[in-house]
Amino acid sequence: MRRGILLIISGPSGVGKGTVSKALLEGSGGNMVFSVSATTRDPRPGEMHGREYFFVTKEEFDRMIDDGEFLEYMHVFGRNYYGTPKKYVMDQLEMGHDVLLDIDVNGAMKVKENCPEAIALMLAPPTMKELRRRLETRGTEEQPVIERRLAEAKSELSRMKEYDFVVVNDDLDAAIEQCRNIVECCKHTPDYCVDFVNTLIDEDF
Secondary structure, eight states, rough: OOOOOOEEEETTTTTHHHHHHHHHTTTTTTOEEOEEESSSSSOOOHHHTTEEEEOHHHHHHHHHHHHHHHEEEEEHHHHHEEEOOOOOOOHHHHHHHHEEEOOOOOHHHHHHOOOOOOOOOEEOOOOHHHHHHHHTTTOSSSSHHHHHHHHHHHHHTGGEEESSEEEEOSHHHHHHHHHHHHHHHHHTTTTTSHHHHHHHSSOOO
């Protein structure tokens, strides 16, 4: 069985990560799953343990940190903790499922450090002016928040060279197709065909 691919997608707020991620998951025929994070926050109405998140206590989260059970973790707004459980991701990969991880730049680089074979993809806007337009058009945030998000976007995008691939989301359908092609191409690298390669070279002729 082919081992799955761990695909990390990063990008600034408003760039379309959620839309692209949903399209990749829906178009995978069930072969790609979304990484389920652990969190110390309380479940919201309708959320289920193991589906939206693994809901754990602060004490349990601390134990998981001490035992090295996270690929990455972070403390959000000085309140709740969020982390990517290593066991869940590795189990899915071993079952042949591709795993999609939507995470910020710092978290992405931490995952790459712990899982070098992961594929890191930066989703970028065509221009900063277009990113501003998208943030303003959705009408969900006040102007000071938009300005902060644009400043954060500049900082995130300045680290594009640390990623394996960059996809510009100018045309949504084209961006989705490019992301799908990247995943398919990565399935044919020697690192991901290692079982086939080893079998072939050990075979008698």
